Amino acid sequence: MTELAPHASSWYAATAHPAPERPPLDGDATCDVCVIGAGFTGLSTALHLAKKGRKVIVIEANRVGWGASGRNGGQLHSGQRRDQETLESWFGETRAHALFALAEEAKRTVKDLILTHAIDCDWRDGLIHAVHKKAWLHAACAEAEHLIARYGYEGATFLDAAGIARAIGTDVYFGGWRDATAGHLHPLNFALGLADAAEEAGARICEGTRATAISSDGGGHRTVTTATGTISASDVVIAANGYLDGLDPEIDARVMPIRNFVLATEPLGARASRLIPFREAVADSRFVVHYWRISADGRMLFGGGETYGTRDPKDVAGFVRRHMLKIYPDLADVKIDHAWGGTLAVTMNRMPFFRRLRPGVYTASGYSGHGVAIATFAGKLLAEAIEGDTSRFDVMASIPARAFPGGRRLRQPTLVLAMTWFALRDRLG
Numbered sequence: 001m002t003e004l005a006p007h008a009s010s011w012y013a014a015t016a017h018p019a020p021e022r023p024p025l026d027g028d029a030t031c032d033v034c035v036i037g038a039g040f041t042g043l044s045t046a047l048h049l050a051k052k053g054r055k056v057i058v059i060e061a062n063r064v065g066w067g068a069s070g071r072n073g074g075q076l077h078s079g080q081r082r083d084q085e086t087l088e089s090w091f092g093e094t095r096a097h098a099l100f101a102l103a104e105e106a107k108r109t110v111k112d113l114i115l116t117h118a119i120d121c122d123w124r125d126g127l128i129h130a131v132h133k134k135a136w137l138h139a140a141c142a143e144a145e146h147l148i149a150r151y152g153y154e155g156a157t158f159l160d161a162a163g164i165a166r167a168i169g170t171d172v173y174f175g176g177w178r179d180a181t182a183g184h185l186h187p188l189n190f191a192l193g194l195a196d197a198a199e200e201a202g203a204r205i206c207e208g209t210r211a212t213a214i215s216s217d218g219g220g221h222r223t224v225t226t227a228t229g230t231i232s233a234s235d236v237v238i239a240a241n242g243y244l245d246g247l248d249p250e251i252d253a254r255v256m257p258i259r260n261f262v263l264a265t266e267p268l269g270a271r272a273s274r275l276i277p278f279r280e281a282v283a284d285s286r287f288v289v290h291y292w293r294i295s296a297d298g299r300m301l302f303g304g305g306e307t308y309g310t311r312d313p314k315d316v317a318g319f320v321r322r323h324m325l326k327i328y329p330d331l332a333d334v335k336i337d338h339a340w341g342g343t344l345a346v347t348m349n350r351m352p353f354f355r356r357l358r359p360g361v362y363t364a365s366g367y368s369g370h371g372v373a374i375a376t377f378a379g380k381l382l383a384e385a386i387e388g389d390t391s392r393f394d395v396m397a398s399i400p401a402r403a404f405p406g407g408r409r410l411r412q413p414t415l416v417l418a419m420t421w422f423a424l425r426d427r428l429g
């Protein structure tokens with residue numbers, strides 16, 4: 001068998017449950033739905049379709065969970081990526097409410113999948129939003145108040161400066177709020193659990209199998225080409241997110257890959273409980289967000305810093321550690337055991353890109369750092385749409401998505417300029 005690309009050398013890979021090697025596609029095959037990519041989007045699509053009795057083949061260029069789904073911060077957020085007041089101003093109250101209801105269901109879907117399929121992925125309740133600028137505290141709390149007053153949201157508790165310092169073991173934040181219904185998990189083990197569940201439901205997963213082209217015969221059939229065979233399917237789902245690499249020009253124009261980085265310290269022992277006594281995840285209010293949590297074995301898992309070019313920092317551990325020490329200077333003596341990067345995908349308006357691109361070809365991607373809930377849920381909506389009920393898929397697909405300016409060649413420098421400006425604003429405080 002050809003050798004499969006290893007997972008990024010992360011704490012997640014080091015603590016992943018054993019997984020079988022799933023052989024690459026070997027010859028031509030036929031199915032109802034061919035899914036390209038085995039991250040949360042693709043695996044959840046396969047699981048939901050297979051449960052409905054559809055014959056599904058997932059092809060993954062590398063390994064199950066190899067992309068962002070196996071490398072991320074593991075934070076499951078409430079709501080959509082943009083706050084409700086923004087969504088109301090863009091789309092009006094009715095659509096904003098519909099989007100919030102879908103996001104709430106996304107969060108429940110992740111928790112239900114964990115329970116239903118007994119996925120062992122260190123799930124823990126609780127996520128704290130920490131505000132890094134005094135002037136922003138009012139707006140951050142108003143956002144939570146808005147959820148409570150207008151959306152009947154019950155999970156939010158406010159934290160003043162002293163309260164947040166007790167909750168997260170640092171006094172660099174001005175306050176924030178605790179979200180009791182959000183939380184965190186081990187993302188690679190969640191992805192591996194989804195893959196097992198999809199296979200149990202009847203889906204076939206081929207690792208080491210890259211789609212190189214998708215064509216239509218004009219009569220109800222699509223052909224996906226790979227180096228080791230073709231797949232003929234009624235429907236195709238492109239679930240390649242930040243790793244799309246030009247496979248589809250329409251997605252490519254609207255969904256831009258960016259790199260983000262995470263470290264894992266050595267286990268902190270009793271110190272871990274002094275830092276975050278109730279072990280919530282934490283995300284701050286920076287544009288280039290800092291996010292962290294204590295792992296099940298007591299390490300600090302800290303994410304921060306992103307790059308917009310093609311090259312990673314030479315010293316990823318040092319790059320992320322600098323961000324961590326601004327918040328936890330006392331961790332200067334702690335060894336960094338793992339540091340890694342991953343590619344996520346952003347859109348112009350930071351809302352995901354769900355589309356039926358052409359007959360029989362669907363996609364969901366561009367979750368803009370909010371994919372643990374929404375990518376997993378996308379699989380459910382894609383399955384519904386392919387089964388013929390497009391009503392909820394269409395709520396997401398009706399979100400406008402502008403192409404990044406500059407086309408394929410110039411959009412990267414344009415994005416670098418824009419993002420660098422926002423990152424600079426973070427630094428200027």
Ligand SMILES: Cc1cc2nc3c(=O)[nH]c(=O)nc-3n(C[C@H](O)[C@H](O)[C@H](O)COP(=O)(O)OP(=O)(O)OC[C@H]3O[C@@H](n4cnc5c(N)ncnc54)[C@H](O)[C@@H]3O)c2cc1C
Pocket residue numbers: 036037038039040041042059060061062063064065066067068069070071072073074075076077209210211212239240241242243244245247259260261262291303341342343344345364365367368369370371372373375
């Ligand atoms: C460092 C980092 C931290 C993050 N933190 C968070 C967080 O805390 N909370 C949150 O909600 N979100 C977070 N995200 C975002 C989240 O991880 C993603 O939105 C989500 O995992 C997207 O899932 P996906 O299945 O769409 O894509 P991916 O998991 O990236 O999967 C795409 C897969 O497609 C495969 N593929 C690509 N092209 C082909 C092809 N041609 N043929 C076959 N296979 C192909 C790739 O190998 C890859 O495995 C983070 C992302 C990163 C990188």
